[in-house]
Amino acid sequence: MEVDIARIQLLTQALDQRTNGTEVSDHILEKCNLTRETIAPSAIAYTAHQEAMFVRYACDALGDITFAAQTGLQFRSASSLTAYISKYSRDLRQVMENTSRFHKIIDPALMFSLRLAGNFATIEADWKDASFARYHRRTEFLLFTGLARMRALTQTNFFPIEIRFQHEVGDKKDSFQKLAGCPVVFGAERLEIAVAPSALDLPVPTYDPNLRAHLLEYGERVLAERRSPKQKLRAQVEGLITRSLPGTVINADEAAANLGMSPRTFARRLKDEGVSYRDIVDDLRCDLAQTFITNGMPLSEIAFSLGYSDQPAFSTAFKRWTGQAPSTFRGRLNFPKSP
Structure with a gap:
């Protein structure tokens, strides 16, 4: 179950900066059966489990459970097929519709869906492999990464109505809310980001209908050829x-x-x-x-x-x-x- 290599490259760089060196990151990479060489730019993917463990060990090493969320907010670009489809989409609504369709290509453990509910819309995440729900730091990293990507694609610093997690973080809630700049709820029924309906109309300045059409066609072929991994x-x-x-x-x-x-x-x-x-x-x-x-x-x-x-x-x-x-x-x- 493989995910975009750009994420651990960002995580490693952020940890190096926080610890003023490479020793801590190298040690954690080794614990995750990774090396600097295996995550170098020529690589394209690593496993979701390795990502989950790296994020957990990094937060533990720093004694800071918000490190993953902080780093997620720094995420700007990726080289995956879904990232390019998003880059050439018309607006945030199209980005989320495409993410719902193609995200399984880069993270088979998680799926997204766009849900409209009266005076707000939600980008809802569901676990295809619910065993990953235990990795709270990775879950925070993914949702804050999603927020960063939406901001980068629309080239705006918009704020959601609310970010909702199903797990609890005790008295650390305020730290996450300060990072997000909007209410962050823990112990929620769903894992999701709630936005104003008007946010879905935010344009993507890099929109290119011809490139998008080509990439969508290619994405459909990839989906047709890809078999969903059988869960143990x-x-x-x-x-x-x-x-x-x-x-x-x-x-x-x-x-x-x-x-x-x-x-x-x-x-x-x-x-x-x-x-x-x-x-x-x-x-x-x-x-x-x-x-x-x-x-x-x-x-x-x-x-x-x-x-x-x-x-x-x-x-x-x-x-x-x-x-x-x-x-x-x-x-x-x-x-x-x-x-």
Whole structure:
């Protein structure tokens, strides 16, 4: 599952600037099985998972969960087919319609759609591979990148009505709102950017109808030839669990029923992938718990979100996963302790 190489080139450059050197970036690239050479301009793509991990590790290294969003706002241009289709579109409406159609070419994990609702319009994002919903820093990076691209294409500094994320960031909300220059909502029902309908009429100065028609034709051929990657069962299960949160984690039988399988077939298929349902639940809970702690959420709220009866039960599980108590993990991040 590959994404535009221009994004990690920007992320690496931004991290180098923040750390006044290349040592931190090089270390994180190595952790993501990347090197300076593999992301050099001759390269065209890397995996979505590598992007998600690079963004997470970079924010952790800086102790700044807004780094991804900050860097996303610096994104101006890309060399992908969808980027060129957008560049030669008539206005922002056409940009979003084309993005809805062709974005899967550059990021098969995520799809966009334009939705009109009365006195506002939304550019709504949906996870085709819901296992990526756990990577909050990458999600923030993508939406802030989208905002930067809309501004660059229209050559205006317009502000959305609202940017909405489904995850929570504790007391860090104001930092994201300050970056965006508009209200930023966390814990929303949908992942989306809401804009005034008039914003859809913002012209794209580089509009070229002939080039756009040619690129659209080519894009349709690429879509016709491209096969959607088949999701592993584990990824589908992670998506089901993520959607059942906060407060509840569906059991194995419910997951099997959702996927149209008998419990026995479900267990066998997971075993073929070398994993059990309990493994998936524990791994996802552990990963989300660390992200929620990094986001500054109170431990009691994290316990509820992950489906535990109380905070002590969550703390016991966290210590089993990581070898340390949640409060110890939080202390090492230099966050204030939650009540």
